Amino acid sequence: MEKIAKKIADNIGVNLKFDNEKVAVMAYGLTAIFQLLIIFFIVSILGIIGNFWIEGMIIFILVGLLRKSTGGAHSSTFTGCLIFSIFFISLMSLLCRYLYNPNLIYLYLSFSIIVFAWSFYITYKKAPVASPRKPITNPKKIYKLRRNSLITLTLFFLTTIFLYYFTEDYNRHFGFGLSITMSVLWQTFMLTKKGHKFMNIIDRKLVDF
Amino acid sequence: MKLKLMAAVSVLATLFATLVATSACFWWSYQPEEPKSLSDR
Numbered sequence: 001m002e003k004i005a006k007k008i009a010d011n012i013g014v015n016l017k018f019d020n021e022k023v024a025v026m027a028y029g030l031t032a033i034f035q036l037l038i039i040f041f042i043v044s045i046l047g048i049i050g051n052f053w054i055e056g057m058i059i060f061i062l063v064g065l066l067r068k069s070t071g072g073a074h075s076s077t078f079t080g081c082l083i084f085s086i087f088f089i090s091l092m093s094l095l096c097r098y099l100y101n102p103n104l105i106y107l108y109l110s111f112s113i114i115v116f117a118w119s120f121y122i123t124y125k126k127a128p129v130a131s132p133r134k135p136i137t138n139p140k141k142i143y144k145l146r147r148n149s150l151i152t153l154t155l156f157f158l159t160t161i162f163l164y165y166f167t168e169d170y171n172r173h174f175g176f177g178l179s180i181t182m183s184v185l186w187q188t189f190m191l192t193k194k195g196h197k198f199m200n201i202i203d204r205k206l207v208d209f
Numbered sequence: 210m211k212l213k214l215m216a217a218v219s220v221l222a223t224l225f226a227t228l229v230a231t232s233a234c235f236w237w238s239y240q241p242e243e244p245k246s247l248s249d250r
Contacts, residue, residue, distance in 0.1 A: 002241060009222070012215045024244040026219055029226030031241050068232035074240045081239030131240040145232075 001038075001078045005030035035078065036064075039085050046090045054172070055093035055179045062156065062183040063089075069148035071129040071136070072190035073199040080203050092186065096178040100171055108174070109164050112181040116157045119188040123149045126191045156180050 006027045013023035043060055047053030075081040099108075128145040130136040136145070163177035189195040230247035 008218070012219050015212060015215055016219060018219070021244060021246050022223075025226045025246060026222040028229070028241060028244050028247070029222030029224065030218075032225045032229050033222065035239060078239050078241075133240045134243045 001034050001082075002027075002031050005034055031078070035081065038082055039089070042082075042086050043089050043093075046086070047093060050090075050094060050097070052090075052093040052097035055096045055175050056089055058176055058179040059089050059092050059096075059183045059186075062180060063187050066149065066152055066156070066183065066187045067190075069145045069152060070123055070127040070187060070191060071131065071145075072187060073129070073196040074131045074133075075199060076203050084199075084202055088186065092182040093179065096175045096182055099178065100174050102168075102171070105164065105167060105174065108178060112160050112164070112177065115181050115185045115188070116153065116160070119153055119184045120150070122188050122191050123153060129191050153184065156184055 008030055009023045009027035012018070012026060013020075018026070039060060043056045044053060047056035075084055124146070127149045128136055128142060136142055160177045160180045163173040163180070167174040167177070190199070226244070226247060230243065
């Protein structure tokens with residue numbers, strides 16, 4: 001898919017007479033757009049079939065938003081990333097959609113509080129976790145990204161508590177709150193050494209096309 | 210018409226590239242090599 005993005009960018013570059021650097025920037029942007037769209041469409045189809053579309057979108061968007069400032073482990077191939085992302089978004093959304101049990105609401109609330117406490121600690125210690133392909137060395141940028149990560153986490157936490165509080169009005173609020181918690185849990189795991197190892201193991205099992 | 214479409218795609222792709230450049234990494238878990246002109250953002 002990255003090759004297709006490069007081909008399209010080359011074609012546009014030739015027609016609009018762009019230099020090589022401008023073409024490289026376009027190819028980079030197109031790869032990002034393809035990644036987003038493919039994950040969005042496949043998760044949407046699976047979500048509509050399994051009736052967990054909203055939970056899927058919450059996880060898809062919130063992990064992305066958090067990842068923008070925290071960074072984290074990366075898959076080494078485009079295809080690996082797609083399979084990995086789609087599988088785990090669908091699995092987590094499915095769990096969030098169907099785990100609702102009104103008798104266990106305090107147990108889930110405790111789970112969310114523990115996840116957020118762990119996440120604040122790990123994010124403060126490690127974020128932003130850069131990729132070798134996109135190193136972050138500017139101290140101002142590191143400070144800004146870490147601050148943004150903590151602000152984002154605070155907003156997610158307040159929203160989760162709000163959703164749990166109103167879960168009696170509409171029981172799917174519970175699933176939405178749990179989806180935010182799962183997004184945070186997943187993204188925090190991707191900041192840790194174990195998350196990187198896990199990603200490497202999955203990577204070895206997948207091939208690029 | 211074709212050139213206009215290409216120009217629109219080019220603007221959108223450049224916008225996305227700039228958006229990613231100011232972040233820690235790509236939206237999900239794949240990170241391609243970043244172009245040199247974006248690396249100081």
